[in-house]
Amino acid sequence: MSEKEPPAKDESSADRGQGGDQGDRKNDGSQRSHKPWRTEGLPAGHGDDDKPRRPRWWKWAAWIVGGYLVLFLLTTMQDQMSGGEQTIAYTDFTAQVQKQNVAEIFARGDTIEGRLKQAAEVPGKSGSTYTKFTTERPTFANDNLYGDLQKGGATVRATPVVAQRGVLVNLLISLGPFILIAAFYFWLFRRSRAGGGLGGLLGGGAGRQKKPVDPSTVRVTFADVAGIDEVESEIEEVVDYLKDPEKYRRLGARAPKGVLLAGAPGTGKTLLARATAGEAGVPFFSASASEFIEMIVGVGASRVRELFGEARKVAPAIIFIDEIDTIGRARGGARSVGGHDEGEQTLNQILTEMDGFSGTEGVVVLAATNRADVLDPALLRPGRFDRTITVHAPDQPGREAILKVHARGKPLAPDADLAALSRSTPGMTGADLANLLNEAALAAARQGESQISHRDLTDALEKVQLGTARNVVMPEEERRRTAYHEGGHALLGMIQKGADPVRKVSIIPRGRALGVTLSTPESDRYGYDVDYLRGRIIGALGGMAAEQEVLGVVTTGAESDLETATRIARSMVGRWGMSDAIGPVSILPAEGDARTAGVSDELLNTVDEEVRRLIEQCYAEARRLLRENRPKLDSIAAQLLEHETLDEADAYAAAGITHAPPTPPATPEPQPAPRDRA
């Protein structure tokens, strides 16, 4: 794996790990309680967060455990007080019989238990004595034991001599495990009815006594959301409704009940939902759909009931359900094993609750998904999530605005140019940009600077886009091969018409990659044509082709390149109708197995053949281009070996190709059109 692919902009975060801070982002200010949802902006006195409820299960457990302890102590004490039984040899026993010291015995089979008249010394242990004993009578013992015993005046019984535990105690002890299990189940049942479920069992203690979040400190407003203005204006109506539900009620208008926010991870859906609550000044309940699903069937539905119930109490309010696709997938589609029934029940409960709204409660449900395409159509029917707002990755002015939002409170040096930074970050989401600025601030702090310089910003961008450099010394031969590999990618990126310009080439190992070639589009791209996609495949194969041309061998380093090329080719042939043999039909589903979608094996074979043909053509083309431009390739490789990293200008200079950096677009960029993933 000697490089990472030139990024397809709509996959950038997945490929380059920019979304890695998701876990942290989710915790934006709200704390986790024993409920699967978080609340924010609740007026004091609402919810039970402020009146700590004594958990009943503790009492139960304490009673049961305590009871058993007492029982155990009692029975052992009883044994202790009457002195333990001493196992003795049969000869020791007969000796006591001869001494006429045996008071009584109880015999069953050959086992004899009994009590002495006077305590005798334990055989072989001077100092300790016993009165109660047990022994075995050998079957060959040929004595007149009964006669001897009678002579000594011993009582011979058929019931045990030793005081035994009462029947009730015995019963309790043998039933104990069952009682424990029954109690546990009873408790679980109660918990799940109450909406706590296993979550309560496992994470029960955390944050139970938390106070309601002070609305003034954590409130997010539209001022914190940037670059997605068109979305903001769409959600404005919800804000207006929540501010004054009465206004709508008077006119008999049907209130918005559910709004679906669709968009790639990190585009700010959660942020937007919180900001909506913040703008309207209403409490915000948020939960992730996956948190509703537990091992115990029925829990999810009851939690949903409870959540809606609480929201109604403090209405007007917003309920935000993240990752709704985990439970809202179309029936019959690919669904995770086990989650099926539970997800469906939870979803049905959400729909029931929403259907139950008369629209006068003033509760609006916002749901977020990054897989709007797999959602159950039942979700989107009128009266449910009948409004879908698509949140796109921001365009250049949007990125600049987002950078400005996140630069608040971070001292920037005068040379720091956020506009320039926004131009070199196409495809990055709000979360990526927030992360980028944070990385820059971290770097500045590490170096003891008092301000964030532009250098910090570009270094952070490099780190975010390419990964952190690894500190290893590569063998010379390996470096040379990597230089040609990356040189191949870079050169093909430079000489093909319409390809994304090469921004950076590096043979410094980062992560698992030995080198990187980064090319990003001049401006945001919203659709791809055949030539561009072929160019992407040719570029991806460029590393392997260069190794083959120059060194005559191919190494394993091209694995991810081949994956990229194959993925693009398959989509071109099977989904985008770009192959003559297949024609303009979509065969490969966006998700799942084509076979289950009813596509014949024959057709799939044709797809495979076409993919293979396309890739072979592109590979041949890559080799031809490199052969014809061999001096340029050699020159890039030489520069790479010398400098290790070439930026845009150096790389083009090394190849001897004139490349005019673009002037920033003066006109606004085109509005995003729905686009597919590459």
Ligand SMILES: Nc1ncnc2c1ncn2[C@@H]1O[C@H](COP(=O)(O)OP(=O)(O)OP(=O)(O)O)[C@@H](O)[C@H]1O
């Ligand atoms: N438009 C934006 N303006 C300002 N900050 C943003 C924007 N979009 C995202 N961010 C930043 O990214 C963080 C993460 O965004 P958020 O969690 O809302 O994304 P999301 O779309 O809900 O992602 P996911 O699908 O992973 O839940 C926000 O807390 C914020 O710091």
Ligand SMILES: [Zn+2]
């Ligand atoms: Zn490569």
